[in-house]
Amino acid sequence: MREISLDRLRTLVVIADLGSFAEAARQLNLAPPTISLHVAELEARVGAPLLSRTRGQVRPTAIGETLLVRSRKLLADAELALEEVRRQVQGLTGRVRLGASTGAIAHLLPQALEMLRVEHPGIDVQVQVLTSQASLAGLREGRLDIALVALPQVAGKGVQITPWRRDPIMAYVPSEWRPPARVTPAWLAQRALILNDSSTQLSRVIAQWFGAAGLFPEPRIELNFNDAIKSLVGAGYGATLLPQEGEVAALDPRVSRRPLRPGLWRQLGIACRVGEMELATGYVLAALEGLRQ
Structure with a gap:
Protein backbone atom coordinates (compact mmCIF):
# COMPACT_ATOMS: atom_id res chain seq x y z
CA MET A 1 0.00 0.00 0.00
CA ARG A 2 1.36 3.42 -0.96
CA GLU A 3 2.07 5.97 1.77
CA ILE A 4 -0.01 9.16 1.83
CA SER A 5 2.01 11.99 0.31
CA LEU A 6 2.60 15.12 2.38
CA ASP A 7 1.90 17.11 -0.80
CA ARG A 8 -1.63 15.69 -0.91
CA LEU A 9 -2.18 16.54 2.74
CA ARG A 10 -0.84 20.06 2.17
CA THR A 11 -3.32 20.49 -0.69
CA LEU A 12 -6.18 19.44 1.59
CA VAL A 13 -5.10 21.91 4.30
CA VAL A 14 -4.77 24.83 1.89
CA ILE A 15 -8.19 24.14 0.32
CA ALA A 16 -9.77 24.02 3.80
CA ASP A 17 -8.03 27.25 4.84
CA LEU A 18 -8.99 29.18 1.68
CA GLY A 19 -12.37 27.53 1.09
CA SER A 20 -11.66 27.28 -2.62
CA PHE A 21 -10.06 24.84 -5.05
CA ALA A 22 -9.16 27.70 -7.41
CA GLU A 23 -7.51 29.79 -4.68
CA ALA A 24 -5.60 26.74 -3.43
CA ALA A 25 -4.34 26.05 -6.96
CA ARG A 26 -3.03 29.62 -7.22
CA GLN A 27 -1.34 29.57 -3.81
CA LEU A 28 0.31 26.18 -4.39
CA ASN A 29 1.19 27.08 -7.99
CA LEU A 30 -0.56 23.97 -9.29
CA ALA A 31 -3.04 23.42 -12.10
CA PRO A 32 -6.69 23.11 -10.95
CA PRO A 33 -6.94 19.52 -12.27
CA THR A 34 -3.92 18.60 -10.14
CA ILE A 35 -5.62 20.00 -7.04
CA SER A 36 -8.74 17.97 -7.78
CA LEU A 37 -6.62 14.85 -8.37
CA HIS A 38 -4.90 15.25 -4.97
CA VAL A 39 -8.24 15.36 -3.20
CA ALA A 40 -9.60 12.44 -5.21
CA GLU A 41 -6.57 10.32 -4.31
CA LEU A 42 -6.99 11.11 -0.61
CA GLU A 43 -10.71 10.31 -0.71
CA ALA A 44 -9.98 7.04 -2.49
CA ARG A 45 -7.50 6.12 0.26
CA VAL A 46 -9.86 6.85 3.16
CA GLY A 47 -12.99 5.66 1.34
CA ALA A 48 -15.12 8.70 2.16
CA PRO A 49 -15.60 12.33 1.06
CA LEU A 50 -13.27 14.82 2.72
CA LEU A 51 -14.68 18.09 1.37
CA SER A 52 -18.18 19.34 0.59
CA ARG A 53 -19.33 22.32 -1.49
CA THR A 54 -22.11 24.41 0.07
CA ARG A 55 -23.27 27.65 -1.63
CA GLY A 56 -19.96 27.89 -3.48
CA GLN A 57 -17.93 27.47 -0.29
CA VAL A 58 -15.73 24.40 0.14
CA ARG A 59 -15.82 22.98 3.68
CA PRO A 60 -14.36 19.84 5.24
CA THR A 61 -16.67 16.99 6.13
CA ALA A 62 -16.53 15.47 9.62
CA ILE A 63 -14.08 12.86 8.34
CA GLY A 64 -12.18 15.61 6.56
CA GLU A 65 -11.88 17.55 9.85
CA THR A 66 -10.34 14.49 11.51
CA LEU A 67 -7.78 14.13 8.74
CA LEU A 68 -7.07 17.87 8.75
CA VAL A 69 -6.09 17.81 12.44
CA ARG A 70 -3.58 15.05 11.79
CA SER A 71 -2.41 16.64 8.53
CA ARG A 72 -1.57 19.96 10.17
CA LYS A 73 0.49 18.16 12.83
CA LEU A 74 2.31 16.02 10.25
CA LEU A 75 3.14 19.05 8.12
CA ALA A 76 4.36 21.01 11.16
CA ASP A 77 6.51 18.06 12.27
CA ALA A 78 7.97 17.74 8.77
CA GLU A 79 8.84 21.43 8.70
CA LEU A 80 10.40 21.20 12.16
CA ALA A 81 12.49 18.22 11.04
CA LEU A 82 13.71 20.14 7.99
CA GLU A 83 14.54 23.17 10.15
CA GLU A 84 16.55 21.02 12.55
CA VAL A 85 18.47 19.51 9.65
CA ARG A 86 19.08 22.96 8.14
CA ARG A 87 20.52 24.19 11.45
CA GLN A 88 22.77 21.15 11.60
CA VAL A 89 23.96 21.69 8.02
CA GLN A 90 24.74 25.31 8.95
CA GLY A 91 26.75 24.15 11.97
CA LEU A 92 24.39 25.81 14.48
CA THR A 93 23.52 22.48 16.06
CA GLY A 94 24.80 18.93 15.78
CA ARG A 95 25.88 15.80 17.57
CA VAL A 96 29.52 14.69 17.47
CA ARG A 97 30.49 11.25 18.78
CA LEU A 98 34.00 11.10 20.25
CA GLY A 99 36.01 8.20 21.66
CA ALA A 100 38.99 8.66 23.99
CA SER A 101 40.82 7.16 26.95
CA THR A 102 39.93 8.11 30.51
CA GLY A 103 43.11 10.17 30.87
CA ALA A 104 42.43 12.29 27.80
CA ILE A 105 38.79 12.73 28.83
CA ALA A 106 39.67 13.81 32.36
CA HIS A 107 42.60 16.13 31.68
CA LEU A 108 42.47 17.34 28.07
CA LEU A 109 38.94 17.17 26.69
CA PRO A 110 37.32 19.54 29.25
CA GLN A 111 39.34 22.48 27.87
CA ALA A 112 38.07 21.83 24.34
CA LEU A 113 34.49 21.35 25.57
CA GLU A 114 34.60 24.67 27.44
CA MET A 115 35.69 26.45 24.26
CA LEU A 116 32.87 24.78 22.31
CA ARG A 117 30.28 25.71 24.93
CA VAL A 118 31.15 29.38 24.47
CA GLU A 119 31.58 29.49 20.68
CA HIS A 120 29.15 26.77 19.53
CA PRO A 121 26.61 26.11 22.30
CA GLY A 122 24.31 24.10 20.03
CA ILE A 123 26.83 21.30 19.48
CA ASP A 124 26.45 18.19 21.64
CA VAL A 125 29.62 16.12 22.07
CA GLN A 126 28.86 12.56 23.12
CA VAL A 127 31.97 11.04 24.70
CA GLN A 128 32.70 7.33 24.98
CA VAL A 129 35.50 5.85 27.09
CA LEU A 130 37.35 3.51 24.72
CA THR A 131 40.80 2.14 23.99
CA SER A 132 42.55 3.47 20.91
CA GLN A 133 41.85 0.32 18.91
CA ALA A 134 38.17 0.33 19.88
CA SER A 135 37.90 4.01 18.91
CA LEU A 136 39.43 3.37 15.50
CA ALA A 137 37.03 0.47 14.95
CA GLY A 138 34.15 2.80 15.87
CA LEU A 139 35.33 5.32 13.27
CA ARG A 140 35.61 2.70 10.53
CA GLU A 141 32.15 1.33 11.35
CA GLY A 142 30.53 4.78 11.47
CA ARG A 143 29.77 4.72 15.21
CA LEU A 144 32.19 7.57 16.01
CA ASP A 145 33.11 10.85 14.32
CA ILE A 146 36.40 11.65 16.14
CA ALA A 147 38.84 9.63 18.23
CA LEU A 148 41.79 10.57 20.41
CA VAL A 149 44.24 7.69 20.05
CA ALA A 150 47.66 6.75 21.35
CA LEU A 151 50.30 6.57 18.62
CA PRO A 152 51.46 4.72 16.67
CA GLN A 153 48.29 3.15 15.23
CA VAL A 154 47.27 1.69 11.90
CA ALA A 155 44.47 3.96 10.70
CA GLY A 156 42.78 1.52 8.31
CA LYS A 157 40.73 2.26 5.23
CA GLY A 158 38.78 5.50 5.27
CA VAL A 159 40.38 6.87 8.45
CA GLN A 160 43.15 9.43 8.84
CA ILE A 161 45.26 10.11 11.94
CA THR A 162 47.02 13.41 12.63
CA PRO A 163 49.69 13.72 15.37
CA TRP A 164 48.34 15.91 18.17
CA ARG A 165 50.22 15.91 21.47
CA GLN A 267 52.08 10.49 21.76
CA LEU A 268 48.45 11.15 20.93
CA GLY A 269 46.77 11.62 17.58
CA ILE A 270 43.38 12.83 16.38
CA ALA A 271 41.59 10.35 14.12
CA CYS A 272 38.61 11.06 11.88
CA ARG A 273 37.09 9.70 8.71
CA VAL A 274 38.46 10.78 5.34
CA GLY A 275 36.26 13.01 3.20
CA GLU A 276 33.69 15.73 3.72
CA MET A 277 32.50 16.17 7.30
CA GLU A 278 29.70 18.03 9.02
CA LEU A 279 30.44 21.54 10.26
CA ALA A 280 29.83 20.44 13.87
CA THR A 281 32.58 17.83 13.59
CA GLY A 282 34.90 20.45 12.11
CA TYR A 283 34.23 22.79 15.05
CA VAL A 284 35.13 20.04 17.54
CA LEU A 285 38.33 19.31 15.63
CA ALA A 286 39.22 23.01 15.68
CA ALA A 287 38.72 23.13 19.47
CA LEU A 288 40.98 20.09 19.89
CA GLU A 289 43.59 21.70 17.64
CA GLY A 290 43.74 24.52 20.17
CA LEU A 291 45.29 22.03 22.62
CA ARG A 292 47.97 20.93 20.17
CA GLN A 293 51.51 21.11 21.54
Whole structure:
Protein backbone atom coordinates (compact mmCIF):
# COMPACT_ATOMS: atom_id res chain seq x y z
CA MET A 1 0.00 0.00 0.00
CA ARG A 2 1.36 3.42 -0.96
CA GLU A 3 2.07 5.97 1.77
CA ILE A 4 -0.01 9.16 1.83
CA SER A 5 2.01 11.99 0.31
CA LEU A 6 2.60 15.12 2.38
CA ASP A 7 1.90 17.11 -0.80
CA ARG A 8 -1.63 15.69 -0.91
CA LEU A 9 -2.18 16.54 2.74
CA ARG A 10 -0.84 20.06 2.17
CA THR A 11 -3.32 20.49 -0.69
CA LEU A 12 -6.18 19.44 1.59
CA VAL A 13 -5.10 21.91 4.30
CA VAL A 14 -4.77 24.83 1.89
CA ILE A 15 -8.19 24.14 0.32
CA ALA A 16 -9.77 24.02 3.80
CA ASP A 17 -8.03 27.25 4.84
CA LEU A 18 -8.99 29.18 1.68
CA GLY A 19 -12.37 27.53 1.09
CA SER A 20 -11.66 27.28 -2.62
CA PHE A 21 -10.06 24.84 -5.05
CA ALA A 22 -9.16 27.70 -7.41
CA GLU A 23 -7.51 29.79 -4.68
CA ALA A 24 -5.60 26.74 -3.43
CA ALA A 25 -4.34 26.05 -6.96
CA ARG A 26 -3.03 29.62 -7.22
CA GLN A 27 -1.34 29.57 -3.81
CA LEU A 28 0.31 26.18 -4.39
CA ASN A 29 1.19 27.08 -7.99
CA LEU A 30 -0.56 23.97 -9.29
CA ALA A 31 -3.04 23.42 -12.10
CA PRO A 32 -6.69 23.11 -10.95
CA PRO A 33 -6.94 19.52 -12.27
CA THR A 34 -3.92 18.60 -10.14
CA ILE A 35 -5.62 20.00 -7.04
CA SER A 36 -8.74 17.97 -7.78
CA LEU A 37 -6.62 14.85 -8.37
CA HIS A 38 -4.90 15.25 -4.97
CA VAL A 39 -8.24 15.36 -3.20
CA ALA A 40 -9.60 12.44 -5.21
CA GLU A 41 -6.57 10.32 -4.31
CA LEU A 42 -6.99 11.11 -0.61
CA GLU A 43 -10.71 10.31 -0.71
CA ALA A 44 -9.98 7.04 -2.49
CA ARG A 45 -7.50 6.12 0.26
CA VAL A 46 -9.86 6.85 3.16
CA GLY A 47 -12.99 5.66 1.34
CA ALA A 48 -15.12 8.70 2.16
CA PRO A 49 -15.60 12.33 1.06
CA LEU A 50 -13.27 14.82 2.72
CA LEU A 51 -14.68 18.09 1.37
CA SER A 52 -18.18 19.34 0.59
CA ARG A 53 -19.33 22.32 -1.49
CA THR A 54 -22.11 24.41 0.07
CA ARG A 55 -23.27 27.65 -1.63
CA GLY A 56 -19.96 27.89 -3.48
CA GLN A 57 -17.93 27.47 -0.29
CA VAL A 58 -15.73 24.40 0.14
CA ARG A 59 -15.82 22.98 3.68
CA PRO A 60 -14.36 19.84 5.24
CA THR A 61 -16.67 16.99 6.13
CA ALA A 62 -16.53 15.47 9.62
CA ILE A 63 -14.08 12.86 8.34
CA GLY A 64 -12.18 15.61 6.56
CA GLU A 65 -11.88 17.55 9.85
CA THR A 66 -10.34 14.49 11.51
CA LEU A 67 -7.78 14.13 8.74
CA LEU A 68 -7.07 17.87 8.75
CA VAL A 69 -6.09 17.81 12.44
CA ARG A 70 -3.58 15.05 11.79
CA SER A 71 -2.41 16.64 8.53
CA ARG A 72 -1.57 19.96 10.17
CA LYS A 73 0.49 18.16 12.83
CA LEU A 74 2.31 16.02 10.25
CA LEU A 75 3.14 19.05 8.12
CA ALA A 76 4.36 21.01 11.16
CA ASP A 77 6.51 18.06 12.27
CA ALA A 78 7.97 17.74 8.77
CA GLU A 79 8.84 21.43 8.70
CA LEU A 80 10.40 21.20 12.16
CA ALA A 81 12.49 18.22 11.04
CA LEU A 82 13.71 20.14 7.99
CA GLU A 83 14.54 23.17 10.15
CA GLU A 84 16.55 21.02 12.55
CA VAL A 85 18.47 19.51 9.65
CA ARG A 86 19.08 22.96 8.14
CA ARG A 87 20.52 24.19 11.45
CA GLN A 88 22.77 21.15 11.60
CA VAL A 89 23.96 21.69 8.02
CA GLN A 90 24.74 25.31 8.95
CA GLY A 91 26.75 24.15 11.97
CA LEU A 92 24.39 25.81 14.48
CA THR A 93 23.52 22.48 16.06
CA GLY A 94 24.80 18.93 15.78
CA ARG A 95 25.88 15.80 17.57
CA VAL A 96 29.52 14.69 17.47
CA ARG A 97 30.49 11.25 18.78
CA LEU A 98 34.00 11.10 20.25
CA GLY A 99 36.01 8.20 21.66
CA ALA A 100 38.99 8.66 23.99
CA SER A 101 40.82 7.16 26.95
CA THR A 102 39.93 8.11 30.51
CA GLY A 103 43.11 10.17 30.87
CA ALA A 104 42.43 12.29 27.80
CA ILE A 105 38.79 12.73 28.83
CA ALA A 106 39.67 13.81 32.36
CA HIS A 107 42.60 16.13 31.68
CA LEU A 108 42.47 17.34 28.07
CA LEU A 109 38.94 17.17 26.69
CA PRO A 110 37.32 19.54 29.25
CA GLN A 111 39.34 22.48 27.87
CA ALA A 112 38.07 21.83 24.34
CA LEU A 113 34.49 21.35 25.57
CA GLU A 114 34.60 24.67 27.44
CA MET A 115 35.69 26.45 24.26
CA LEU A 116 32.87 24.78 22.31
CA ARG A 117 30.28 25.71 24.93
CA VAL A 118 31.15 29.38 24.47
CA GLU A 119 31.58 29.49 20.68
CA HIS A 120 29.15 26.77 19.53
CA PRO A 121 26.61 26.11 22.30
CA GLY A 122 24.31 24.10 20.03
CA ILE A 123 26.83 21.30 19.48
CA ASP A 124 26.45 18.19 21.64
CA VAL A 125 29.62 16.12 22.07
CA GLN A 126 28.86 12.56 23.12
CA VAL A 127 31.97 11.04 24.70
CA GLN A 128 32.70 7.33 24.98
CA VAL A 129 35.50 5.85 27.09
CA LEU A 130 37.35 3.51 24.72
CA THR A 131 40.80 2.14 23.99
CA SER A 132 42.55 3.47 20.91
CA GLN A 133 41.85 0.32 18.91
CA ALA A 134 38.17 0.33 19.88
CA SER A 135 37.90 4.01 18.91
CA LEU A 136 39.43 3.37 15.50
CA ALA A 137 37.03 0.47 14.95
CA GLY A 138 34.15 2.80 15.87
CA LEU A 139 35.33 5.32 13.27
CA ARG A 140 35.61 2.70 10.53
CA GLU A 141 32.15 1.33 11.35
CA GLY A 142 30.53 4.78 11.47
CA ARG A 143 29.77 4.72 15.21
CA LEU A 144 32.19 7.57 16.01
CA ASP A 145 33.11 10.85 14.32
CA ILE A 146 36.40 11.65 16.14
CA ALA A 147 38.84 9.63 18.23
CA LEU A 148 41.79 10.57 20.41
CA VAL A 149 44.24 7.69 20.05
CA ALA A 150 47.66 6.75 21.35
CA LEU A 151 50.30 6.57 18.62
CA PRO A 152 51.46 4.72 16.67
CA GLN A 153 48.29 3.15 15.23
CA VAL A 154 47.27 1.69 11.90
CA ALA A 155 44.47 3.96 10.70
CA GLY A 156 42.78 1.52 8.31
CA LYS A 157 40.73 2.26 5.23
CA GLY A 158 38.78 5.50 5.27
CA VAL A 159 40.38 6.87 8.45
CA GLN A 160 43.15 9.43 8.84
CA ILE A 161 45.26 10.11 11.94
CA THR A 162 47.02 13.41 12.63
CA PRO A 163 49.69 13.72 15.37
CA TRP A 164 48.34 15.91 18.17
CA ARG A 165 50.22 15.91 21.47
CA ARG A 166 53.44 14.59 22.96
CA ASP A 167 53.16 14.34 26.74
CA PRO A 168 55.93 13.15 29.08
CA ILE A 169 55.39 9.89 30.91
CA MET A 170 56.21 10.27 34.59
CA ALA A 171 56.76 7.93 37.52
CA TYR A 172 54.16 8.19 40.30
CA VAL A 173 55.64 6.66 43.43
CA PRO A 174 54.54 6.44 47.08
CA SER A 175 56.37 9.32 48.82
CA GLU A 176 57.43 7.02 51.65
CA TRP A 177 59.63 5.13 49.15
CA ARG A 178 61.82 8.26 48.83
CA PRO A 179 62.28 8.02 45.05
CA PRO A 180 65.36 9.51 43.36
CA ALA A 181 65.19 12.77 41.40
CA ARG A 182 64.96 10.76 38.16
CA VAL A 183 63.56 7.25 38.13
CA THR A 184 65.34 4.58 36.09
CA PRO A 185 64.04 1.21 34.82
CA ALA A 186 66.42 -0.60 37.22
CA TRP A 187 65.13 1.27 40.28
CA LEU A 188 61.46 0.87 39.35
CA ALA A 189 61.66 -2.80 38.32
CA GLN A 190 62.57 -3.76 41.89
CA ARG A 191 59.32 -2.43 43.25
CA ALA A 192 55.61 -3.29 43.09
CA LEU A 193 54.05 -1.88 39.95
CA ILE A 194 50.53 -0.82 38.92
CA LEU A 195 50.39 -0.63 35.11
CA ASN A 196 47.92 -0.37 32.26
CA ASP A 197 46.87 -3.71 30.78
CA SER A 198 48.71 -5.14 27.79
CA SER A 199 45.94 -4.21 25.33
CA THR A 200 46.84 -0.51 25.52
CA GLN A 201 49.48 1.40 23.59
CA LEU A 202 50.76 2.88 26.86
CA SER A 203 51.50 -0.61 28.15
CA ARG A 204 53.52 -1.41 25.03
CA VAL A 205 55.52 1.83 25.29
CA ILE A 206 56.35 1.12 28.94
CA ALA A 207 57.31 -2.48 28.16
CA GLN A 208 59.73 -1.21 25.51
CA TRP A 209 61.24 1.23 28.04
CA PHE A 210 61.91 -1.57 30.50
CA GLY A 211 62.94 -3.96 27.71
CA ALA A 212 65.62 -1.58 26.45
CA ALA A 213 67.29 -2.01 29.86
CA GLY A 214 66.90 -5.81 29.70
CA LEU A 215 64.13 -5.80 32.29
CA PHE A 216 60.68 -7.42 32.08
CA PRO A 217 58.89 -6.78 35.40
CA GLU A 218 55.44 -8.23 36.11
CA PRO A 219 52.91 -5.70 37.44
CA ARG A 220 51.19 -6.33 40.73
CA ILE A 221 47.91 -5.28 39.12
CA GLU A 222 46.78 -4.02 35.71
CA LEU A 223 44.27 -1.19 35.62
CA ASN A 224 43.19 1.35 32.99
CA PHE A 225 41.67 4.09 35.17
CA ASN A 226 44.40 6.62 35.91
CA ASP A 227 42.76 8.30 38.91
CA ALA A 228 42.17 4.89 40.52
CA ILE A 229 45.80 3.99 39.85
CA LYS A 230 46.99 7.19 41.57
CA SER A 231 44.77 6.43 44.55
CA LEU A 232 46.44 3.02 44.88
CA VAL A 233 49.85 4.68 44.65
CA GLY A 234 48.84 7.03 47.47
CA ALA A 235 47.86 4.00 49.54
CA GLY A 236 51.37 2.58 49.07
CA TYR A 237 50.15 -0.33 46.93
CA GLY A 238 52.71 0.26 44.19
CA ALA A 239 54.26 2.69 41.71
CA THR A 240 53.09 3.49 38.21
CA LEU A 241 54.03 5.19 34.95
CA LEU A 242 51.45 7.60 33.50
CA PRO A 243 51.41 10.52 31.08
CA GLN A 244 51.43 13.99 32.55
CA GLU A 245 48.39 15.33 30.72
CA GLY A 246 47.48 18.98 30.53
CA GLU A 247 48.30 21.32 33.37
CA VAL A 248 50.28 19.99 36.30
CA ALA A 249 47.75 19.43 39.06
CA ALA A 250 48.45 19.29 42.78
CA LEU A 251 49.19 15.74 43.89
CA ASP A 252 48.19 13.81 46.95
CA PRO A 253 51.13 14.47 49.34
CA ARG A 254 51.47 10.71 49.67
CA VAL A 255 52.42 10.54 45.96
CA SER A 256 55.67 11.77 44.44
CA ARG A 257 55.94 12.48 40.70
CA ARG A 258 59.34 12.04 39.10
CA PRO A 259 60.68 12.33 35.53
CA LEU A 260 62.24 9.25 33.95
CA ARG A 261 65.80 8.51 32.87
CA PRO A 262 65.87 7.85 29.97
CA GLY A 263 62.89 10.04 29.17
CA LEU A 264 59.68 8.51 27.85
CA TRP A 265 56.81 10.10 25.98
CA ARG A 266 53.19 9.26 25.17
CA GLN A 267 52.08 10.49 21.76
CA LEU A 268 48.45 11.15 20.93
CA GLY A 269 46.77 11.62 17.58
CA ILE A 270 43.38 12.83 16.38
CA ALA A 271 41.59 10.35 14.12
CA CYS A 272 38.61 11.06 11.88
CA ARG A 273 37.09 9.70 8.71
CA VAL A 274 38.46 10.78 5.34
CA GLY A 275 36.26 13.01 3.20
CA GLU A 276 33.69 15.73 3.72
CA MET A 277 32.50 16.17 7.30
CA GLU A 278 29.70 18.03 9.02
CA LEU A 279 30.44 21.54 10.26
CA ALA A 280 29.83 20.44 13.87
CA THR A 281 32.58 17.83 13.59
CA GLY A 282 34.90 20.45 12.11
CA TYR A 283 34.23 22.79 15.05
CA VAL A 284 35.13 20.04 17.54
CA LEU A 285 38.33 19.31 15.63
CA ALA A 286 39.22 23.01 15.68
CA ALA A 287 38.72 23.13 19.47
CA LEU A 288 40.98 20.09 19.89
CA GLU A 289 43.59 21.70 17.64
CA GLY A 290 43.74 24.52 20.17
CA LEU A 291 45.29 22.03 22.62
CA ARG A 292 47.97 20.93 20.17
CA GLN A 293 51.51 21.11 21.54
